[in-house]
Amino acid sequence: MRLPSPPRVPVPSFTARLHDPRTATVIGRWLGIAVAVCFVTGLISHVLQHPPEALVPLLPSRPAWGYRLSQGLHVASGTAAIPLLVAKLWTVYPKLFAQPVVRSVRHALERLSVAAMVAAAVFELFSGLLNIVQWYPWPFSFVPVHFAVAWVLVGALLVHVAVKAPDITAHWSRRSPEVRALAAADGPDRRSLLAGLAAAVGAVTLVTVGQSFTPLKRFDLLAPRHPDRGPQALPVNRTAAAAGVTGVSAGRWRLAVTGPRPYEIGLAELRAMPQHTVTLPIACVEGWSRSAEWTGVRIRDLLERAGAPPGARLRVVSLEGHGAYRVMEMGQGYARDPLTLLALRINGEVLSPDHGFPARIIAPNRPGVLQTKWVARLEVL
Numbered sequence: 001m002r003l004p005s006p007p008r009v010p011v012p013s014f015t016a017r018l019h020d021p022r023t024a025t026v027i028g029r030w031l032g033i034a035v036a037v038c039f040v041t042g043l044i045s046h047v048l049q050h051p052p053e054a055l056v057p058l059l060p061s062r063p064a065w066g067y068r069l070s071q072g073l074h075v076a077s078g079t080a081a082i083p084l085l086v087a088k089l090w091t092v093y094p095k096l097f098a099q100p101v102v103r104s105v106r107h108a109l110e111r112l113s114v115a116a117m118v119a120a121a122v123f124e125l126f127s128g129l130l131n132i133v134q135w136y137p138w139p140f141s142f143v144p145v146h147f148a149v150a151w152v153l154v155g156a157l158l159v160h161v162a163v164k165a166p167d168i169t170a171h172w173s174r175r176s177p178e179v180r181a182l183a184a185a186d187g188p189d190r191r192s193l194l195a196g197l198a199a200a201v202g203a204v205t206l207v208t209v210g211q212s213f214t215p216l217k218r219f220d221l222l223a224p225r226h227p228d229r230g231p232q233a234l235p236v237n238r239t240a241a242a243a244g245v246t247g248v249s250a251g252r253w254r255l256a257v258t259g260p261r262p263y264e265i266g267l268a269e270l271r272a273m274p275q276h277t278v279t280l281p282i283a284c285v286e287g288w289s290r291s292a293e294w295t296g297v298r299i300r301d302l303l304e305r306a307g308a309p310p311g312a313r314l315r316v317v318s319l320e321g322h323g324a325y326r327v328m329e330m331g332q333g334y335a336r337d338p339l340t341l342l343a344l345r346i347n348g349e350v351l352s353p354d355h356g357f358p359a360r361i362i363a364p365n366r367p368g369v370l371q372t373k374w375v376a377r378l379e380v381l
């Protein structure tokens with residue numbers, strides 16, 4: 001007697017071109033570029049913010065706009081990667097139904113590395129996106145985890161590219177025989193999908209990039225910050241009230257400078273010292289940036305008065321009672337740069353409390369988090 005064969009689990013079958021390897025290769029190329037830009041600019045940001053001891057004296061304070069460009073690219077490439085990742089996952093998701101589930105040890109490892117890569121990519125884009133809107137709905141600290149998972153992503157991505165190298169090469173060129181063969185298949189047009197995706201990437205970029213690329217600020221509809229919005233036409237991340245620095249008295253505030261010849265100096269005396277005006281951006285790690293004209297005293301003049309040796313580093317302490325950005329250090333390259341100021345004014349006006357009254361640091365080519373506000377003390381190290 002013949003037994004009836006067991007019912008087959010219905011597995012969707014995918015034949016359309018939108019799920020073929022050529023589509024996966026083309027979208028993968030775009031996504032690869034976005035991830036590479038995001039990773040390199042992320043490394044730059046990490047090194048500038050948390051430099052290993054040996055690099056501190058080597059960090060360049062020029063070009064003055066360097067960090068602004070690099071972090072603008074970081075957030076823009078990460079944002080562009082979101083539609084690209086969604087499209088890429090949609091293109092390849094039929095592989096989830098591949099039979100048999102595991103063909104060999106090698107195949108199992110390959111699938112595991114893809115799972116790690118997808119999880120890392122989703123985590124990086126999601127956590128980065130929430131970070132730029134300053135929402136931290138998780139118990140861990142964003143920076144170290146975002147940084148560590150970036151390495152997982154890049155490692156798994158390299159494995160993926162190596163494993164898929166034959167497929168990628170075969171489908172790289174429009175004129176390759178494999179791609180021509182695919183063109184014979186029925187199904188919706190691949191070009192429409194790619195054009196739609198390009199339009200989506202262009203649109204999300206256009207409505208967000210104005211937060212750092214000010215010529216496009218008119219189109220900045222979806223970015224969390226607008227470069228013009230804030231006291232004195234400059235955004236604020238941490239207000240004086242949030243930092244608990246309120247009611248600072250201009251008459252009683254004194255800046256302490258420690259070093260071989262320590263001294264204290266009040267606001268009136270600072271204003272009587274040679275004033276310099278520089279045009280420098282605040283470039284926040286969250287992607288927004290805005291240039292302003294800052295006026296104040298050169299840090300190097302203040303350090304020389306304390307008898308600081310030429311190679312000395314500087315520690316800056318804020319009036320803020322606690323907070324991750326209360327204490328900041330800078331290497332001698334920044335401390336000696338003539339553009340690095342203890343700023344007292346912004347665009348000609350006295351700093352408002354939210355921008356760091358009575359005095360804040362402004363230095364070229366530095367992450368916004370290191371532009372310490374409400375300065376209380378300079379320590380020559």
Ligand SMILES: Nc1nc2c(c(=O)[nH]1)N[C@H]1C(S)=C(S)[C@@H](COP(=O)(O)O)O[C@H]1N2
Pocket residue numbers: 234235236237238243282283284285318320323325326354355356368369370371372373374
């Ligand atoms: N003391 C102190 N300084 C600080 C901060 C802070 O929280 N405390 N925030 C930093 C961050 S994250 C940025 S982006 C800039 C923003 O400067 P602004 O508020 O003047 O635009 O200030 C920096 N200086």
Ligand SMILES: [Mo]
Pocket residue numbers: 237283284285286368369
């Ligand atoms: Mo920031």
